[in-house]
Amino acid sequence: MYPTDQPITLNGVTITGPHLPRQEEILTPDALDFLASLHRQFNGRRLELLAKREDTRQRISEGWTPDFLPETRTIREDGSWRVAPLAPGLKDRRVEITGPVDRKMTINAMNSGAKCWLADFEDSSSPSWENMLNGQVNLRDAIRRQIDFTSPEGKEYALGGVQLVDRPTIIVRPRGWHLDEDHLVVDGEPMAGALVDFGLYFFHNAKELLRRGRGPYFYLPKTENHLEARLWNCIFVVAQDHLGIPQGTVRATVLIETITAAFEMEEILYQLRNHAAGLNAGRWDYIFSIIKNFRDRGEAFVLPDRADVTMTAPMMRAYTDQLVRACHRRGASAIGGMAAFIPNRRDPEANAAALEKVRADKTREASDGFDGSWVAHPDLVPVAMEVFDEVLADRQNQIRANRREDVIPDAAALLTVSETPGSITEAGVRMNIEVGIRYVESWLRGNGAAAIHNLMEDAATAEISRSQIWQWINAESSAELADGGTRTVTREWVQELMDEEFARILESGRGEGDRFDDALEVFAGSAQAEEYPDFLTLPAYRKFLSAQAPARQALAGTSV
Structure with missing residues (x-):
């Protein structure tokens, strides 16, 4: 047993968090050795890239405006390269449910009827030590069909009867590069939350997922440029070699949720091409990124009320159109944004109006060529599924059918902030x-x-x-x-x-x-x-x- 009242060091990792039930199943000596190896190989590069973010922000503050990179022009203009073929469980992603990795949400997501579940250690999870470790336990149990839960009120939750292959494909979103995990320390440095979340999930579940007809799949958040995607690709290569599984087993969907990444979408896919699954239009963080980066550039970059910044605003249309084009040109999935409405069954009239807004949002995405989209609540799965079913018919996605060749990459259009109505x-x-x-x-x-x-x-x-x-x-x-x-x-x-x-x-x-x-x-x-x-x-x-x-x-x- 681990002591419960003081930090301990195992295989080069100092655990400073309080002892949790079942901690030994996750923080095994071999898993900790793997985490320490990842930290020593990659944390230095992570810190360099975080410093690069600060340099870019300072340049924007001083008047520089992002543009497509001249040094990567050949990657964009070479029409011959494609990402790896879609992996098992990632060919049909028409509806993905998102949510934190607590035990109740894990069961509800797996029973939701969605095609995929974004199991989130990032923006929908509070990164307490308890949440992060328990989330690893919950995912491990769900994959092995060993999960149930009883709420404090006595309500029982359990998995339905279908096999894992018929359940939503699990896609784990680790924390962003900027977040540390202070409860795991290597050589006096806190580990990156991203490496902890990725490393523990991959180490404990990759082989089991392969045995069950799936694989270790990830959403990569807060990416700001193709060099950050390259770092993830290096991590994937090392991790697969460590477990002795084939290269290309890991697949990653990158959230394009920063304004700088919007100018490097094809380069990001190129860096990850043997492990790439697609790109996602992370609309909320994208809006945040625009405000953050241009916050001191004057009224031309000031947005109206949050409720007025919709996906029909010119800058958001340019962003999503260019994302679909980049994905389908390279054989990757384009995944749309979040439907955040939470149904209120006590107000049928308001409920019906909100569901119509969800339907309109998903209809726009499906018509624009997206292969799937996100919902935040199980009750929205049927609405979104119906919309994509109508557009896709007997196809699994729109990669071949909707190439968006009508879209011309336009750097200026991505920054038409002042044209946002409201x-x-x-x-x-x-x-x-x-x-x-x-x-x-x-x-x-x-x-x-x-x-x-x-x-x-x-x-x-x-x-x-x-x-x-x-x-x-x-x-x-x-x-x-x-x-x-x-x-x-x-x-x-x-x-x-x-x-x-x-x-x-x-x-x-x-x-x-x-x-x-x-x-x-x-x-x-x-x-x-x-x-x-x-x-x-x-x-x-x-x-x-x-x-x-x-x-x-x-x-x-x-x-x-």
Whole structure:
């Protein structure tokens, strides 16, 4: 047994997290040896690429505008290369359900009827030590059909009767490169959360998945350029050799959710071509990335209220059209964005209206050539499935049928931010504040996928909320008021609204162990900071969730 009250070191990895039930099944000596090897080979390059991100951001701040890379022109212009053929379980991806890797969600996702499940260690998961380790246990059990769950209310959850090959294909999304895992330390350095999530899942499940007719498949988040994709490809090569499984067994779908990656889509596929499965239009993080990178470039890059930034905005149309073209030109799957609506069975009229919006969104994606799309709730699977069934008919995807040869890559079109219809309003500022505080409070209690106003919010939507407020303040933007007037968005006015919205939140009721005071500190500190924090979750992790966090014990026993 591991000791429960002090850090221990096994095979070069120091475990600083509290002991958890079944920890020994995941943090085995061989698995830890594998993690240590990955860290020593690749963490240095990860840190170099993170520094490159900062350099790129600084160049944008100084007036440089991203464009297609001249040094990779030959890759884009060579029409002969293709990614590897689609792997088992990845040929038909018409509906993918997304969600965190807690035990209840794992069972619900596997019973959902979707073609794939994005098992998420990233934006819909709060990265507590408990969540990350228990998520590995849950996936291991689900693959081996050994999973069940009884809720505190006594409701029982279990897998249905179909075999794994008929269930959603599991695609794991590890954490982004920027997040550390402070509870696993190698040579005095915290491991990258991405390497921990990838490494443990791959080590324990790759061979079992192959035996069951699937493979170790991944979604790669927050990628900013093709060099980051190359790093992942190197990791895949080393990992497959370590287990002695064929090269090309790993497959990865890259989320194009940063503005810089949008200019390197084909290069990203090229770097991963033996392991590439497709690209995904990660719409929420993409909007966040545009705000983040151009936050100090003036009114031309200021977006209206979050609700106004839809997929029909010119910059979003350019982004999705160019993504489908890049994927289908290279034989890869193009996967659409999230339908975040959470059905409310107590309000049939509102439910019906929302489902029609979901249907319209998925119809647009299917008509544009996407091979599949995301939903956040099992009740949305039939709606999205029906739309893609109508378009696909007897085909598994649209890779050959819808090449989007009508689309011409256009760098300028990707940055038509000022053409986004809509306006900044007092209601929009208030909504950003309320949703941001409520989401962070949920995140601090261990729940990274929060249903707020019948929408599934995750870390990306919270990033949009706080980034918009920061940009509106610093750009001295004008907001339309409820009484018909206008007002400049200032730090002082935002503070007034913050006080009012926080009071309303508390009036709606406080629960035992809630984290609203901490959430206000985190959100306000990020949205109103003099210097813009790169990620909302980084200071929150360091203060509340990491092994060194001064408030770590405050979270103990409050995870949900």
